[in-house]
Amino acid sequence: MEALVQPGMVSELPSEARTCETETRSESVTGKAKDYFVFRNGVRYAGTHLIVDLWGATNLADPDHIDRVLREAAEVSGATILHGHFHHFSPNGGVSGVLVLAESHISIHTWPERDYAALDLFMCGECDPYRAIPVLKRGFAPERVQLAEHKRGLVG
Secondary structure, X not given: OOOOOOOOOOOOOOOHHHOOOOOOOOHXXXXXXXXXXXXXXXXXXXXXXXXXXXXXXXXXOOHHHHHHHHHHHHHHOOOOEEEEEEEEOOOOOOEEEEEEEOOEEEEEEEEHHHXXXXXXXXXXXXXXXXXXXXXXXXXXXXXXXXXXXEEEOOOO
């Protein structure tokens, strides 16, 4: 299995308040800069990636509403929003969009004609993407939520 390479960031690194507090190495001890990977339950990894499917959801054709909901989801998760972009495909069509976070991203693709939305929430450090789930439920009122988790960048 090939190791994942952490991509560089265009923006400044997240503040110390937004980084992994469980990190035990320090720059002075290792001679290396902090890598911002997470260490939880004996496992070191880059971050938690949630794949969220919302079925029977509402408000999926309104880019302003989607932007507000995803911004709130990022904030309650402890993330730092760097940039957001949302594209509305037609007056009553779907929306695709992304919030770029210092700690990674939240993305969404909606199919209002099927009352369906596909979201990715990828966050590193101390951010907790699970805190976003109640915000998504409130904002989109889905009848059903499917959720899968993947730990990105697992270190052997």
